[in-house]
Structure formats: C-alpha cells, structure tokens
Amino acid sequence: MPTHRKQQEEARDQHSVVDESEAVLRTENVKVTYGDTLALRDVSMDVPKNQVTALIGPSGCGKSTLLRCFNRLNDLIDGCKVEGKVFYRDKNLYSSKIDPVSVRRRIGMVFQKPNPFPKSIYDNITYGAKVNGFKGDMDELVEQSLQRAALWGEVKDKLKENGLSLSGGQQQRLCIARAIALKPEVVLMDEPCSSLDPVSTERVEDLIHELKEDYTIVIVTHNMHQATRVSDFTAFFNAEESDDGSRFGYLVEYDRTERVFEDPQEEATQKYVSGKFG
Amino acid sequence: MTSTKQNWRSDEFDDDDMERSYSTQRTAIDLGLTILAFILLGVALLPLGLVIAFVIIRGGSRLNFDLFTGQIPAAGLEGGGIAPAIIGTLMVVGIAAAISIPFGVLAGIYLSEFSSGKIARWIRFFTNVLSGVPSIIMGLFAYGVVVLTTNTFSAFAGGFALAILMLPIVVRTTDESLQLVPPQVRWASTGVGASNFQTVLKIVLPAALGAILTGVTLAIARAAGETAPLIFTVLFSQFWPTGIWQPIPTLSVLVYNFAAVPYENQQELAWAASLILVLLILLTSISARIAARKSIY
Secondary structure: OHHHHHHHHHHHHHHHHOOHHHEEEEEEEEEEEEOOEEEEEEEEEEEEOOOEEEEEOOOOOOHHHHHHHOOOHHHHOOOEEEEEEEEEOOEEOOOOOOOHHHHHHHEEEEOOOOOOOOOEHHHHHHHHHHHOOOOOOHHHHHHHHHHHOOOHHHHOOOOOOEHHHOOHHHHHHHHHHHHHOOOOOEEEEEOOOOOOOHHHHHHHHHHHHHHOOOOEEEEEOOOHHHHHHHOOEEEEEEEEEOOOOOEEEEEEEEEEHHHHHHOOOOHHHHHHHOOOOO | OHHHHHHOOHHHOOOOOOOOOOOOHHHHHHHHHHHHHHHHHHHHHHHHHHHHHHHHHHHHOOOOHHHHHOOOOOOOOOOOOOHHHHHHHHHHHHHHHHHHHHHHHHHHHHHHHHOOHHHHHHHHHHHHHHHHOOHHHHHHHHHHHHHHHHOOOOHHHHHHHHHHHHHHHHHHHHHHHHHHOOHHHHHHHHHOOOOHHHHHHHHHHHHHHHHHHHHHHHHHHHHHOOOHHHHOOOOOOOOOOOOOOOOOOOHHHHHHHHOOOOOHHHHHHHHHHHHHHHHHHHHHHHHHHHHHHOOOO
16 A cells, blocks of 8 residues: 555644644544554644644544544543554643543533533533532533523523423533533534534534634534634545455545645545545 | 336326225225224233222222221131231332342442443343242242241341342343433543543433332332242231331232131231232332433433
C-alpha cells in the first residue's frame, strides 16, 4: 500500500496548519483497536483553541472513535485499546497518572442521540456539578447554563419537569447545557444534530457559533454542509478495507475548512467533498 | 421489455371491484379464524374465572370480622378465624423478602453493571436453573440447613426457603430492568465526570427502580402462595406467633391442613383462607402494576 503510506506522511505534515502554541488537544500516532480489529491508525493532528474543528468522513472511518479518545470515553467500550499519545495541553491523557474522571469534567461531551438523565431539568444540570464537588450557587449555575444553551426561556417555568418530557431539539440543548455547566475547556460533539429536525439543527448550529468564543469545540458530522457552516478547521477521514475484510479509518487531510472544501490536496478528499462517494 | 409490459396486468387478481364480500374464501377463513381465536381465549380464561368464582362462593360465607381477628379453632370447635395464619404468612414472607431482596438486587446490579461477559453468562445460567428447581426442594434444603441445625421448625426456616425461591426472580428482574436503561445514559453520566459507582447509584438505579419494584413484588406474590417449602420448615401451629424461632401458622399450610379434614368449621376456614390468600396475591400484583407504571424506560 505505497499510496496509503504516502497519505499518512502527508497527514502528519499537516501539523503545521495549526499554530503549535494554540493547540488545546494534540494527537500523536493514535491507533485504536477493538479487540483484534483495527479501527483507526496513525492519527496525528492538533485541535486549535476556541475554534470549531469538524471531523468528517464516511461511516466506519473512525471519526467518532477518535472523538472518544479525547475524553477517554473509549474506556467504557469492552476491548477497546488506544495506542499513541493524546495530549490535552501538555498532559498525555492516556498516561497512567491521569484520572479519566477528572479529564471528563474539563472535556465535555454531547452525544449523537439526545440523552438527558431521567431526572428533572434542574437535576440534569446539577448532577455533573454535584459529582464534581461544585461549591457555588446551584440555581445560578442552572440558569446560566440553560441561558448559554439558549434553552432558559423555554424551560424556566418547568425546571422540575423530567428532562425526557422535552422535544428532541430541546433535549439536545439540555445536553449541551449539561456539558457546559461543568465549565469545561473543550466540548466534544458526536453528530449532535443527526437526530434533529432542520429547525432544531439550525438552533444548535447557532449555538455552536456562540459557544466557540469560550470553548474549543470538536464536532463529528456526517453532513458536509454542516461542516462548512460551523467549522473553522476540517479533518477528513477515509476508511479502507484491511486484508481480513474489516474497515479501518485514517486521517487523509486536515486543514482550514475552506481549503478542504474548495482546494483539497488529496483526490479522496476532492471526491468526498464533491459528493462523489460517502 | 414490451412483452413484460403487456403481461403486467392487474386484472389477473380476483376481487377487482374492491367491494367487501363475505363469500370469497379469503374472508371466510379470516372470519372463521377470528372466531376460533376468540373462543379459545374464552376457554383459556375460564379456569381463572372459575377458580376465583369458586373461592369467592365457598370462602365468602366466612368473610366477616371474626375471620380477621379470631384464633384458629381446634378440631371440632365452632367459630374462630385465621388471624394468626395471616400474621404468620406476613412474617414468613417478610423474612424471605428481607433476605432475598438485598442479596438479589445487589447480585442483579453486579451482573448488569460490573461483571464481564463470561462470568455473567454462567451466573445468569445458574440463576435460571435455580428458578426452575421445584419449590419442595427448596423446602428440603431449608430443612437440612436451618431446621436440622437449630433443632426446631421455625418461621425463619420457612422464610429462608422462600428466600431461595425468590432469589432468582429478584436477581433476574433486577438484571433485566437495569439493562433496559440505555447505555447512552450511562455514557452521559460518565461524560460529565461521574465514577462508575455514582453512575449506577444515582442514574441507572433510580431509572430502573419502577421495574425492579415490579419484579420484587411479583416475587413476593409468588412466594406468599407457596405451600410445599413451608410444610416441613415452618410446620404449623394453631396459636399466635410470638417469635421467628418457632413453628407458626401460615395461610397456605392452613389450607393444606384444613381442606381435607372431616370438620366442617375447619373446612370453611380453609376456603376463607384460600380467598384471603388469593386476594393478598391479587393485591400485590396490582401494586406491582402500579409500580410498573412508574418505570421510565
């Protein structure tokens, strides 16, 4: 696979697209396997501060897998093994000295399907604060988080109601509020709009634009239009079939979003962003 | 291509006019099978209706205040009630619940939340085996373990036997209820920085509580009606129970003892006790239903 090797080399060179001092997250030769199956290989990329970085690519290209490396959520998946290094600031998240629980407060996550806790709207926000030993004013935290997530107006009179009683779009904004209530530095979003209708999607995308001022956002998306709408940087992943027939992903191209979409350097990227496959 | 198009006509199907007709074979079979299914449903429900009706008719005549307050009459005496047996049943079931619920729920939590695949599979398998063991064997086991070592038939021995009977039901329903909670909710909890233990205790368990409660209540209902494991563990007595280390009366054993004796008064009480037992189980089942309505997933 000589062409493949070449792609890897180039992907590695693309470190340079992000100013090193601005990087909040950095991966070095990350390789993920599930049991004996390779899922993702040799990913090296920097995620810049206060920017939105989109991870795009066809199914099975490992973009969600990479996202879960950033807050060690892969720990929950049986048989998942991460090799290489994932740095948050100057700390290797996979070093044995790191407590994954405290990683997850600083690096929050919003999931594909809205998954509020089966608790009141109020408790949905305060739960994370409580388990992390928050000592401030809970009421204030709830109001601020919901306001930041553009949900306060809709729910301020029914904070005691169950989070599951909200509509899908509201649930997802509740999940975003829940994530930012912990005052994280990074918010990871795994296809946050894939189960939402277009109106809710637009609201969440607007929200992402606003949140960018305070947070670094990494978003996985299937939707290329969404990537162009919300992101500053885009990483394109592709999937390849290995000898035993299973698919693994690798980073093809990583650059500023407009460059990836308007002037891609790789043929695969060109094909993907122009809708020829995927 | 042309030939296919020519053959592709819809008038090859019958009932072209779309009007309802009862003469075609299809509608006739449809109607016939619906009626058959309805009749069979009636036949299946018949025993339930008959049992309840029979128990109400035979037991209803003694359904009065004395029944709930009076002592159990000795052979040949008139009047009396089954109050000690009601208390006895509540005691034995209470002991069984006190033993089986903590162990069962914790085992279920372990299975669903903390165990790894292979061990869990074996534990689940053996739990199922345990729930298939005939209840009289549970009684025999309790007899060997408790009665023989303490040298007395006792309420505790009976509770112990029923606890083993309830255990697999409690374990399995807890395990299944917890697995109904979607993994995404666990990820969310982990995602906000909760430990495994916090996730289980504060998110997963409350979400599954309704379902677990339902299972536990049904286990209690099942245990309350058991007779075989009690016959040679609790034995029987006609007196008020005053402790858990003595033989005490229970409803099911009272029915067993009194139903076939030649004294009419005792026979009537047996029927009345059956009625109370059925009502007790009905009541528990209804409360299980109510608990089930509270489940979230």
